[in-house]
Amino acid sequence: MNWNTQHIPDQTGKVVIITGGNRGLGFEISLQLAKKNAILIIACRSAQKGKEAVEKIKQQLHNNIDVVTIPLDLTDLKSIHNFASIFNQTYSRLDILINNAAVVNLKNRTITPTGLEMHMATNHYGHFALTGLLYPVLKNTPDARVVTMSSGGHKFGDLNFDDLNWERRPYHRTKSYGDSKLANLFFARSLQHKFDSDGISAISVAAHPGLTATERQQTKGIGGWLSKKMAQPVWKGALPALRAATDPHVQPLDYYGPRYGISGYPSFAKMDKKTLDKDTAKHLWNISEQVTGIYF
Ligand SMILES: NC(=O)c1ccc[n+]([C@@H]2O[C@H](COP(=O)([O-])OP(=O)(O)OC[C@H]3O[C@@H](n4cnc5c(N)ncnc54)[C@H](OP(=O)(O)O)[C@@H]3O)[C@@H](O)[C@H]2O)c1
Numbered sequence: 001m002n003w004n005t006q007h008i009p010d011q012t013g014k015v016v017i018i019t020g021g022n023r024g025l026g027f028e029i030s031l032q033l034a035k036k037n038a039i040l041i042i043a044c045r046s047a048q049k050g051k052e053a054v055e056k057i058k059q060q061l062h063n064n065i066d067v068v069t070i071p072l073d074l075t076d077l078k079s080i081h082n083f084a085s086i087f088n089q090t091y092s093r094l095d096i097l098i099n100n101a102a103v104v105n106l107k108n109r110t111i112t113p114t115g116l117e118m119h120m121a122t123n124h125y126g127h128f129a130l131t132g133l134l135y136p137v138l139k140n141t142p143d144a145r146v147v148t149m150s151s152g153g154h155k156f157g158d159l160n161f162d163d164l165n166w167e168r169r170p171y172h173r174t175k176s177y178g179d180s181k182l183a184n185l186f187f188a189r190s191l192q193h194k195f196d197s198d199g200i201s202a203i204s205v206a207a208h209p210g211l212t213a214t215e216r217q218q219t220k221g222i223g224g225w226l227s228k229k230m231a232q233p234v235w236k237g238a239l240p241a242l243r244a245a246t247d248p249h250v251q252p253l254d255y256y257g258p259r260y261g262i263s264g265y266p267s268f269a270k271m272d273k274k275t276l277d278k279d280t281a282k283h284l285w286n287i288s289e290q291v292t293g294i295y296f
Contacts, residue, residue, distance in 0.1 A: 002265040004239060008246045011038035015093050015141075016245070017134075019043045019072060019127065020101025022053040024214035025149075028238040029098060031057055033245070034065050041091075043072035043083060043130075044101070074101055074126025075112045077292060084133035093141040094134055096245050099127040100149040102180070109171035116291065117165045123180035125291050128187060132294035144202040147244045148188040150181045151208050152261065155272045157182030161283060183284060185255075185275045190285045192252050194296055203252040207244040208269060210258035212237025232263040240266040 016033055020026040021042035034040050034057050044050045050069030057067050070086050073079040087094075102123045110118040116125060131138075131146060138144045156178030163169050166176055185206060192204040213231035231237075240256035243266045257269030274280070289295050 003243050003247070004265065005032050005035075005235075005242065008032065008036050008242060009248060011036040011246065013039070014095040015039045015041070015091050016096040016098065017041045017043055017087070017094065018098040018100055019074065019130070022046070022049040022069075025209055025212060025234060025238050025241065026098075026100045027053055027056075028234045029100065029241055029245070030067070031060065032238065032242055033096075034061055034067050036246075038066075038096075039091075040065075040067040041087065042067065042069040044069060045071065045073040045079075047071045072130070074122045074130070075116075075118070077114075077129060080126060080129045080133065084130065087134070088137060091137070094137045094144055095141055096145045096147065097131060097134060097138065098147045098149070098241060098245055099131065099184070100147075100241065101126075102149070105173045105177050107173060109166050109176070111165065115165065117176060119176050119180040120164060120183065123177075124183035124187065125288060127184070128288040129292040129294045131187075131191065132292065132296045135296050138202050139198065139200050142201055145245060145250075146188075146191060146202065146204045147241055148184045148191075148204070148206045149208065149241055150184040150188075150206050150255075150271075151177075152210065152257070153178045154181040154185055154208075154275070158274075159183065159186075159280060159284065161287070164287075182272070182275065185271050186281045186284050187288075188255075189253060189275060190281050193281075195252075203250070205244040205250055205253065206255045206271070207240040207266075208255075208257040209237035209240060210260075210264070211262040230262065232258065236263070236265070240269070242266075 016038045021030040022044040072083040112121045188206040211231045256266045258264040259267040
């Protein structure tokens with residue numbers, strides 16, 4: 001079966017948050033969920049870009065569509081607290097949380113104002129903190145889902161706990177990004193474990209888009225040329241996450257990606273065996289609590 005947007009059930013009444021919903025895959029996922037009548041919150045770090053994304057969706061669909069934006073900078077704990085507080089004051093349920101935003105393959109080692117390596121800070125710790133602050137509302141929403149966006153690049157990560165900030169080793173951008181995407185999958189697993197041990201009906205699932213032609217793929221040189229030639233269109237790259245978020249048959253810890261690895265319609269994908277290491281998962285969870293100060 002070529003699972004596609006026609007398979008998305010009507011989402012009327014469902015409250016959905018998507019991080020990084022202003023562009024790239026996040027925007028496409030937002031557009032498709034808005035089309036299916038979801039109550040959509042686009043969480044993005046620029047209020048202006050968020051506003052533009054909301055307007056673009058309304059122009060493409062209709063003005064009465066229920067889509068808003070709330071600012072969220074995943075590298076800034078204050079911003080994450082602020083987002084959660086606005087959300088919790090306005091909404092009483094959260095059916096789907098899509099942790100999609102990311103920085104990718106940063107050329108030089110970059111750190112946040114609090115000294116964290118930028119890939120881990122944005123892609124993992126930020127989403128860990130956000131999900132933690134939204135845990136009570138997820139808990140109170142029957143059959144809620146948390147979708148974690150990872151990448152085939154998780155295979156390049158190894159989470160060196162002695163140097164997660166790449167202070168002592170020569171910086172390697174693919175491995176650093178890989179660490180954060182591996183952390184995403186450990187998080188997805190640990191979150192399901194948490195849901196189970198708390199007796200909650202919510203499920204944690206994951207997805208990756210293969211190689212998709214979002215803006216960030218349009219780099220220069222031979223690598224950029226190859227990416228452009230091989231990358232699938234954004235509408236197709238968005239399907240694994242859309243399936244993870246909406247397919248009624250999805251099971252806890254399903255992982256969806258393109259059928260042929262980098263391209264194709266969504267199908268089951270394989271997480272690297274290292275994601276099964278329970279000690280690493282536990283250690284990462286404990287570190288993430290300490291770093292963010294958020295205890296689920
Ligand atoms: N495209 C691919 O081929 C590919 C492959 C594997 C995995 N993925 C994964 O798919 C997801 C989406 O990728 P994409 O290609 O759509 O990326 P993208 O076009 O670069 O978009 C990234 C989004 O993340 C947001 N973001 C970055 N830093 C943020 C922060 N500190 N706080 C809040 N939002 C922040 C960006 O906001 P701004 O607009 O403000 O920068 C943007 O909305 C990511 O998780 C990525 O790892 C993509």
